[in-house]
Amino acid sequence: MPDESLIALSHELRLACMRISRRVRFDSGGGxxxxxxxxxxRLDEGRRTPGQLAECERVSPPSMTxxxxxxxxxxLVTREAxxxxxxxxxxxxxxxxxxxxxxxxxxxxxxxxxxxxxxSEADLVVxxxxxxxxxxxxxx
Amino acid sequence: MPDESLIALSHELRLACMRISRRVRFDSGGGxxxxxxxxxxRLDEGRRTPGQLAECERVSPPSMTxxxxxxxxxxLVTREAxxxxxxxxxxxxxxxxxxxxxxxxxxxxxxxxxxxxxxSEADLVVxxxxxxxxxxxxxx
DNA sequence: TATTGTTATACTCTATAACTATA
DNA sequence: TATAGTTATAGAGTATAACAATA
Numbered sequence: 142m143p144d145e146s147l148i149a150l151s152h153e154l155r156l157a158c159m160r161i162s163r164r165v166r167f168d169s170g171g172g173x174x175x176x177x178x179x180x181x182x183r184l185d186e187g188r189r190t191p192g193q194l195a196e197c198e199r200v201s202p203p204s205m206t207x208x209x210x211x212x213x214x215x216x217l218v219t220r221e222a223x224x225x226x227x228x229x230x231x232x233x234x235x236x237x238x239x240x241x242x243x244x245x246x247x248x249x250x251x252x253x254x255x256x257x258x259x260x261s262e263a264d265l266v267v268x269x270x271x272x273x274x275x276x277x278x279x280x281x
Numbered sequence: 282m283p284d285e286s287l288i289a290l291s292h293e294l295r296l297a298c299m300r301i302s303r304r305v306r307f308d309s310g311g312g313x314x315x316x317x318x319x320x321x322x323r324l325d326e327g328r329r330t331p332g333q334l335a336e337c338e339r340v341s342p343p344s345m346t347x348x349x350x351x352x353x354x355x356x357l358v359t360r361e362a363x364x365x366x367x368x369x370x371x372x373x374x375x376x377x378x379x380x381x382x383x384x385x386x387x388x389x390x391x392x393x394x395x396x397x398x399x400x401s402e403a404d405l406v407v408x409x410x411x412x413x414x415x416x417x418x419x420x421x
Numbered sequence: 422t423a424t425t426g427t428t429a430t431a432c433t434c435t436a437t438a439a440c441t442a443t444a
Numbered sequence: 445t446a447t448a449g450t451t452a453t454a455g456a457g458t459a460t461a462a463c464a465a466t467a
Contacts, residue, residue, distance in 0.1 A: 142402060142405050146409075147394060147397060147398070147405070148390070148394065150397060150405065150408060150409055150412060151390045151391075151393040151394035151397055152386075152390045152393075153412045153416065154393060154397075154408060154411075154412045154415070155301070155305060155389055155390060155392070155393040156416075156419075157298075157412055157415035157416045157418070157419045158297075158298040158301040158302050158305075158415070159301075159302045159305060159306075159389075160419035160420070161295070161298040161299075161302075161415065161418060161419045162298050162299045162301075162302030162303070163302070164419065164420065165295060165298075165299060166299075167339065174456090174457085176457075176458095190425080190426090191425080191426065191427090192424090192425060192426075199307065200457090200458075200459095201458070201459055201460075202425080202426065202427085203426090203427075203428080203429095203458080203459070203460085204457065204458050204459070205426095206426070206427060206428085207456085207457070207458085208457080211456085211457095226424095226425085226466075226467075227425095227465075227466050227467085228424065228425040228426070228465065228466045228467070229424095229425065229426085229466095230425085230426075246292075249295055250288070250291045250292045250295060251291075252295070253291040253292075253294060253295040253418075254287060254288065254291035256418045256420075257287060257290065257291055257294075257418070258287070260414065260417075260418075262282060264414045265282050265287070265290065267407065267410045267411050267414060268290060268294060268411055268414055268415075269286075269290055270407045270411070271294075271407050271408055271410070271411030271415075272290060272293050272294045272297055274400065274404045274407060274408055275294070275297035275298070275301065275408075275411075276293065276296075276297045277400075278297070278301060278393075278396045278397070278400075279296075279297045279300035279301045279304065280300070280304070280396075314433090314434085316434075330448075330449090331448080331449065331450090332447095332448060332449075340434090340435075340436090341435070341436055341437075342448080342449065342450085343435085343436070343437085343438095343449090343450075343451080343452095344434065344435055344436070345449095346449070346450060346451085347433085347434070347435085348434080351433090351434095366443075366444075366447095366448085367442075367443050367444085367448095368442065368443045368444070368447065368448040368449070369443095369447095369448060369449085370448085370449075
């Protein structure tokens with residue numbers, strides 16, 4: 142592929158992805174602030190210490206302490222002591238937290254689905270192929 | 282396309298777009314806070330009043346006053362009085378603002394391009410087709 | 422002494438309410 | 445009286461620095 146085409150594709154594809162992302166976040170926020178949702182999503186993979194969460198989210202430990210506190214107050218997470226290391230604490234999703242996470246994700250998926258339903262079968266085939274590639278691009 | 286496939290596609294495509302968007306923002310922020318960049322991008326389309334900016338960005342007028350003030354202090358925008366309506370003010374990009382905007386966009390495009398360069402020609406063909414469709418999905 | 426996490430303090434973005442100036 | 449914008453004030457997120465508890 143010639144260089145100008147790759148430059149143009151990079152630009153337009155990035156713009157489309159960022160616009161879609163922005164729309165999804167704006168239109169179906171789900172009542173949770175972005176940083177709160179992000180932490181819940183991380184905890185869905187398993188329990189994490191505040192330090193791990195701070196690193197993942199690229200936020201300082203005190204900020205994460207605060208965020209965890211707000212999630213605790215909302216009943217979306219709990220804290221568990223580490224029996225092997227008294228300094229550490231594990232943050233864990235509660236059932237309510239899992240519910241909120243599921244609801245928000247569902248609302249976001251629904252946003253996308255409503256738009257895909259407007260497309261032709263041919264377009265959907267292209268997007269199906271593209272999604273695998275985009276997932277690679279997104280990484281991990 | 283069967284319903285389960287559409288559901289799965291909605292989910293995976295949304296996830297890929299949001300992850301890419303997040304990565305781009307994290308990896309090539311460009312020194313500007315998201316809300317500042319967003320306003321500059323809007324002003325790139327033409328001058329806007331603080332009220333218009335507040336509405337576009339879904340933010341209260343006082344918040345926008347503050348954001349505009351920070352951009353003014355940084356020399357990225359200026360203010361112009363409306364000769365026809367003394368209550369209104371127009372916010373306008375400066376040359377420096379346009380430069381910052383261009384630099385940030387370039388860094389973001391470069392992020393995407395670095396990843397596309399790793400892909401096969403066949404993948405790039407698919408993404409080229411998909412980009413037009415995704416732009417429709419993103420809307421406007 | 423090093424590490425994990427929290428508390429102390431300050432700065433920024435956000436919002437609602439009140440105010441100024443203009444229509 | 446209604447509208448555009450700003451200022452006043454308060455709430456929440458973020459950061460760095462200092463502190464407590466544990467390894």
